[in-house]
Amino acid sequence: MATREEITSGLAEILEEVAGVNPDDVAEGKSFTDDLDVDSLSMVEVVVAAEEKFGVKIPDNEVQNLKTVGDAVSYIEANH
């Protein structure tokens, strides 16, 4: 089981690769769209990469609930 810190840092790697987000800016309270400037197409890439990295399924109807990095960490923590 990955810790919340490990999941956050894994997401930071994906966000850097896909959207050029500075890993230092990635924290649980940050909104993907408002704070990290991740647009809808990049968010699709983040989700697909996260599924692979953490061995989870993130259905499309769940993605709209993942507003912040913390939301994504909680979902991955609960489902992987």
Added chain:
Amino acid sequence: MSNVDVVVTGLGATTPLGGDVASTWDAMLAGRSGVSALTQEWAAQMPVRIAAELAVEPSEVIERVRLRRLDRSEAIALIAAKQAWADAGLEGSGLDPERLGVSFGSGIGGAQTLLNQDDILEASGPRKVSPHTVPMLMPNGPAAWIGIDFGAQAGVHAMASACATGAEALALGLDIIRSGRADVVIAGGTEAVIHPLPFAGFAAMRAMSTRNDEPEKASRPWDKNRDGFVFGEGSGAVILERADHAKARGARVYARLAGAGITSDGFDIVQPDPECKGGIRAMSRALRDAGLTGADIAHVNAHATSTPAGDMGEIIGIRTAVGAHPVITSTKSMSGHLLGAAGAVESIAAILAIRDSVVPPTINLDDPDDRLDLDVAAHKARPLEIHAAMNNSFGFGGHNVALVFTRP
């Protein structure tokens, strides 16, 4: 003839000869070839193993994350357009976006993205296909991205007329400004499909040179031993501007785009009309449109791709429509055939030929075809005072475009 004068105020290019206009032009004047052996693994099994690849990789110019969302043809179109924009002094000029248009095309478009994503689909399933696939492969992608980057709101147009695309994009740009719809148009062409499938397709047509052991000698327009064109990639962009608009902002003017002629053969999907009838009509229309006669044209940058079938028809055409006097050249002998970008890059060569009073050479013309009865600047650049020059571009499908540029 139109009473609206249209001038060229900016140039941009990334080609097999250089990453910008200056290096490309220097290489042309020096008679350097941009053709080399392909080192990609897939090339080993191809009957053709040479190409004219970009001198400067887009990754050296565009940052990594942005490049992930761009097909290679879109990336190099943006690079050329940005150079042209800066060259025209339009950065921070306060140009009204509603008076800025784009006319930019590609012969084949985002085929590399289509094929790469199909590989991913086959190997890993639909969920792994990039959400950027469609905007990367759509043929209007290069024009659309340019429109977005420069905020163009007067209309963004994407031509697709095979190897005449780049020239047709300039012709449409001319029409847009003459019609009063825009003051400035970013016009040009782009192509980047050095990938096994298009390569195999052209090879299957027996259209490409198989001179694999001598890449730099493979593109040899009008030479007896020519055996096909050399596949190239690149992009060229030109800023077209209403002359009084350019004058009002004190812009440097390279040349006038004085006239354009567009025709179609209505003849064959790949074979050019052997008597160049459509080409002759295009050249004649361009001259009429420019208010000139053939006698005024000192130089023609010919389409001449180095194919056995295509090269000689244009010779007949130039002699008929323009005359026996112009000094002609095929810069494809050096750049390879840039397909949808060819007409734009070769227009830039014609414009700089006027500016610098010099015709770039046709290299490799060691043993001219017996039917070649026009004056070619063979092997070496030829000093020549040029008041008016023509650029010809013809494309699969029977597209013919001739452009006439004159000294400002």
